Amino acid sequence: MKKVTVNGQGPSGNLALRVYRNAYFRYILFGVIISLLPMLAQSGVMPSSFLVNIGSVLIYAVVAMGLNLLLGYSGLISLGTAGFMGLGAYISGYLTEAMELPFLVAVLVAIVVAALLGTLVGFVSLRVAGIYLAIATLCVSEILRKTFEELDQFTNGFSGFTAGYPILFGISLKREATFVLLTVVLVLVMMLTHNLVNGQMGRALHAMRGSEVAAQAMGINLLKYRLIVFAIATAYAALGGALYMHFVKFSYPSTWIMMFSLNILAVVVIGGLRSIYGTVIGALIVFAVPDLVLKRIPVIGKIDGIAYIFTGVLIILVIMFYPNGVVGLRQDLKRLMSKLFGKKKEGAHHV
Amino acid sequence: MSTFLQVVLRSLETGGVYALAALGIIIIFRTSNITHFAQGSMGMFNTFVVATLVTSLQLPLWAAALCGICTAIVLGCLVDFVIIRRTKKVSPVAKQIITLGLIMVFVGLAPMLFGVDPLMLPRFIDSGDLNILGATLSYNGLLNILLGFVIMLVLFYVLQKTKMGIAIRTTASNEPVARLMGVPTRNVTLFAWALAACLGCLSGVMIAPTTSVTPNVMDPVQINALIACVLGGFQTFYGPVLGAYIIAIGKNLLTLYVSSVWGEQLMYLLVLLFIVFRPQGLVGKKFIKKV
Numbered sequence: 028m029k030k031v032t033v034n035g036q037g038p039s040g041n042l043a044l045r046v047y048r049n050a051y052f053r054y055i056l057f058g059v060i061i062s063l064l065p066m067l068a069q070s071g072v073m074p075s076s077f078l079v080n081i082g083s084v085l086i087y088a089v090v091a092m093g094l095n096l097l098l099g100y101s102g103l104i105s106l107g108t109a110g111f112m113g114l115g116a117y118i119s120g121y122l123t124e125a126m127e128l129p130f131l132v133a134v135l136v137a138i139v140v141a142a143l144l145g146t147l148v149g150f151v152s153l154r155v156a157g158i159y160l161a162i163a164t165l166c167v168s169e170i171l172r173k174t175f176e177e178l179d180q181f182t183n184g185f186s187g188f189t190a191g192y193p194i195l196f197g198i199s200l201k202r203e204a205t206f207v208l209l210t211v212v213l214v215l216v217m218m219l220t221h222n223l224v225n226g227q228m229g230r231a232l233h234a235m236r237g238s239e240v241a242a243q244a245m246g247i248n249l250l251k252y253r254l255i256v257f258a259i260a261t262a263y264a265a266l267g268g269a270l271y272m273h274f275v276k277f278s279y280p281s282t283w284i285m286m287f288s289l290n291i292l293a294v295v296v297i298g299g300l301r302s303i304y305g306t307v308i309g310a311l312i313v314f315a316v317p318d319l320v321l322k323r324i325p326v327i328g329k330i331d332g333i334a335y336i337f338t339g340v341l342i343i344l345v346i347m348f349y350p351n352g353v354v355g356l357r358q359d360l361k362r363l364m365s366k367l368f369g370k371k372k373e374g375a376h377h378v
Numbered sequence: 379m380s381t382f383l384q385v386v387l388r389s390l391e392t393g394g395v396y397a398l399a400a401l402g403i404i405i406i407f408r409t410s411n412i413t414h415f416a417q418g419s420m421g422m423f424n425t426f427v428v429a430t431l432v433t434s435l436q437l438p439l440w441a442a443a444l445c446g447i448c449t450a451i452v453l454g455c456l457v458d459f460v461i462i463r464r465t466k467k468v469s470p471v472a473k474q475i476i477t478l479g480l481i482m483v484f485v486g487l488a489p490m491l492f493g494v495d496p497l498m499l500p501r502f503i504d505s506g507d508l509n510i511l512g513a514t515l516s517y518n519g520l521l522n523i524l525l526g527f528v529i530m531l532v533l534f535y536v537l538q539k540t541k542m543g544i545a546i547r548t549t550a551s552n553e554p555v556a557r558l559m560g561v562p563t564r565n566v567t568l569f570a571w572a573l574a575a576c577l578g579c580l581s582g583v584m585i586a587p588t589t590s591v592t593p594n595v596m597d598p599v600q601i602n603a604l605i606a607c608v609l610g611g612f613q614t615f616y617g618p619v620l621g622a623y624i625i626a627i628g629k630n631l632l633t634l635y636v637s638s639v640w641g642e643q644l645m646y647l648l649v650l651l652f653i654v655f656r657p658q659g660l661v662g663k664k665f666i667k668k669v
Contacts, residue, residue, distance in 0.1 A: 098471075102471070104471055104474070150654075151650070151653075151654055154653075154654050154655075154657050155653055155654070155657045156657075157470070157471075158413045158474065158612075159608055159612075159653060159657060161413070161474070162413075162604050162605060162607070162608045163608070163650055163653060165601065165604065165605075166605055166608075166646045166649060166650050167650070169601055169646055170643045170646050170647060170650075173642055173643050173646075174643060177639045177640070177643075284597065285597065285600075285601065286481075286485070286597075289415075289478045289481060289482070292475060292478060293475075293478070293479070293482075296472075296475050332485065332486035332487065332488065332489040332490045332593075333486065333490070334486070335482045335483070335485050335486030336482065336483055336486035336487060336490070337486075338479075338482050339479040339480065339481070339482030339483035339484075339485075339486060340479070340483060341479075342475060342476070342478065342479030342482065343461060343476050343479040343480070343483075346465070346468060346472045346473075346475055346476050346479070347461070347464060347465060347468070347476070350468065350469075350472060
C-alpha cells in the first residue's frame with residue numbers, strides 16, 4: 028500500500044520538505060511537469076505528434092483510475108469500461124455538436140447519465156460476484172456498443188461521430204490548451220481518488236474486499252458503497268470518454284469493444300492495484316510505449332501486431348512474477364539498495 | 379411457419395458454434411478454475427492456420443482442418459505447460475487476467491505470422507440446399523448442425539463413461555482431493571487445455587465461411603459463449619451448451635418478431651435480468667456463501 032503523509036508532520040521537517048511531502052503538492056507538481064510538454068513540443072525537442080499519444084494516455088489514466096477503484100480497492104472485476112466510455116463520448120459529442128450546449132454542461136450530463144447507469148450495474152453486483160459480474164458488465168458493454176451502431180441519428184453509426192476541440196467559457200481551445208485541460212482533469216481526478224481511498228470509503232472498501240460478511244458485521248452498508256463505487260467508476264469512464272471525444276475528435280462504435288476494456292484492465296494490473304501513480308504509469312506503458320517506442324525500433328517496429336504482443340506478454344509476466352505491478356519496483360529497488368549498502372534499517376518503509 | 383423454421387435452423391447452426399466454444403470455456407473453468415477469455419482468440423489463431431494452409435498450400439479443407447486441430451492441441455498444451463502450471467499461487471482474479479493477456483498475444487501473433495489481409499475459408503460442402511417444410515438449409519449448414527451435435531455427444535460420452543472423463547469430473551469437483559486420490563490432475567488440465575483449443579478451432583472453422591478470417595472473427599463467438607456460460611451456470615457441463623442454443627435461437631427470434639434493430643440488445647438484457655434473479659444460472663446449484 029502507498030504510504031502518504033498528508034500533512035508531513037515528520038519529526039525532522041523544515042518547511043520545504045513538509046511542502047514536498049504533501050500529497051496534494053506532489054499531484055500538482057506532477058501536473059505542472061506534464062503540462063510543460065506542449066512547450067517542449069513547440070520548441071521542437073519532441074515531435075508534436077507525441078502530444079496526441081500522451082494526451083490519450085492521460086485520458087486512459089482517468090478511466091483506469093475508475094477501474095482501479097473497482098478492481099483494486101473493492102475487488103470487483105468489470106469489463107464494461109469501453110461501453111461506459113463510449114457512452115460518455117457520444118453524449119458529450121452529441122450535446123456539443125448537434126444541440127450546441129456548452130462543453131461543461133455536456134460533460135456534466137455525460138457523467139450524470141453514466142453514473143446513473145453505473146448505479147444500476149451496482150445493483151447487479153450485489154447479486155452476482157466474481158466472474159459472473161465480469162460477464163454481466165461485458166453484457167452491458169455489448170448492449171451499449173450495439174446501441175451505438177444502431178442509433179445512427181445520434182451516433183452517426185459505423186461512419187463515426189466527429190466533434191471539435193472544447194470551447195471553454197467562450198474560448199475555443201487549441202490542441203496544446205486541450206492537453207493542459209486534460210492534465211488539469213487528471214490531477215483533479217487523482218486528488219479526488221486520493222481523498223476517496225484514504226477516507227472512510229476507502230476503509231469500507233478495503234473491508235469489503237477482505238470479506239463481505241465481516242464488513243457487514245462491522246456495520247458497513249454494502250449496498251451503499253457498492254453503488255457509490257460503481258457510480259464513481261462509470262463517472263470516471265464517461266469523463267474520460269467525453270475528453271476523448273473532444274481531444275481525439277472522432278468516435279466509432281468499433282472503438283468501444285471488449286479489447287478496449289481489456290487494455291484498461293491491463294493498465295490497472297501492470298501499473299499496480301491500489302496505486303494512483305501506478306495507474307498513470309500503467310497507462311503510459313500500455314498505450315504509449317508501443318506507439319512511441321516500439322514502432323521506432325528499426326526491425327521490430329515493422330512487425331505487425333507487436334504492440335499487442337508486448338502488452339499481452341507484459342500482463343502475463345507481471346501477473347506471474349510481479350503481482351503488485353510496476354509500482355512495486357520502487358520498493359524492491361529500495362530494499363535492494365539497503366541490502367547492498369547495508370546500513371539503512373530493514374523493512375521500515377514497506378507496509 | 380417456414381420463416382420461423384428457417385430462423386430456428388439457422389440459429390441451431392450458430393448455436394452449435396457458440397456451444398462448442400462454451401464447452402471449451404467450461405472445461406477449462408472446471409479443471410483449472412480459470413475463465414478462459416482467450417478461447418475465441420486461440421480459435422481464431424488456429425482458424426488462421428487452417429485458412430493459410432487452404433489458400434497458400436492448396437490443401438483440401440478437411441486436411442487443413444486436421445492440421446489446424448493438431449496445432450490447436452500443441453498450442454493448448456503449450457499454454458498450460460508454460461503459463462497455467464506456474465500460476466498455482468496466483469489469486470483467481472489475476473489468473474483470469476492472464477487469459478486476457480493471452481488474447482493480446484494471439485491477436486498480435488496472427489497478423490505477424492499470417493499477414494494483415496483477411497483470408498477466405500471455403501465451406502465443407504460448396505453448394506446444394508435442403509428443403510424442410512418450406513425452409514431451406516444448405517447441406518453445409520446441416521453438416522455444421524450435425525457436427526456440433528455429434529461432437530457434443532462424443533464429449534459427454536467421454537466425460538461420463540471413460541476413465542479420462544471421470545478424472546476430469548473428479549478434478550472439477552475438488553482438485554486437491556482428486557490429487558490426493560491419485561488422479562493425475564496435471565495431465566487432466568493439460569488434456570482440458572488441448573481439448574478446449576480443439577473446440578475453439580472447430581468453432582472457428584465452422585463460423586469462418588460466413589465472414590472472412592480476421593483477428594476479430596471470433597469476437598462475437600467469444601462474447602456469446604461467455605454469456606452462454608453465465609446463462610447456463612458454471613456448475614455443469616451441459617448448462618452452457620443449453621445456454622448457447624437458447625441465446626442463438628432467442629436472439630434471432632427476437633430480431634425477427636420484435637425488432638430488427640433491438641433484438642440482440644433485448645436478448646442480452648433478458649440474460650442480464652435472468653442472472654440478477656437467478657445468479658447460479660439455468661441448471662446450476664445454489665451457491666451457498668460460507669463465512
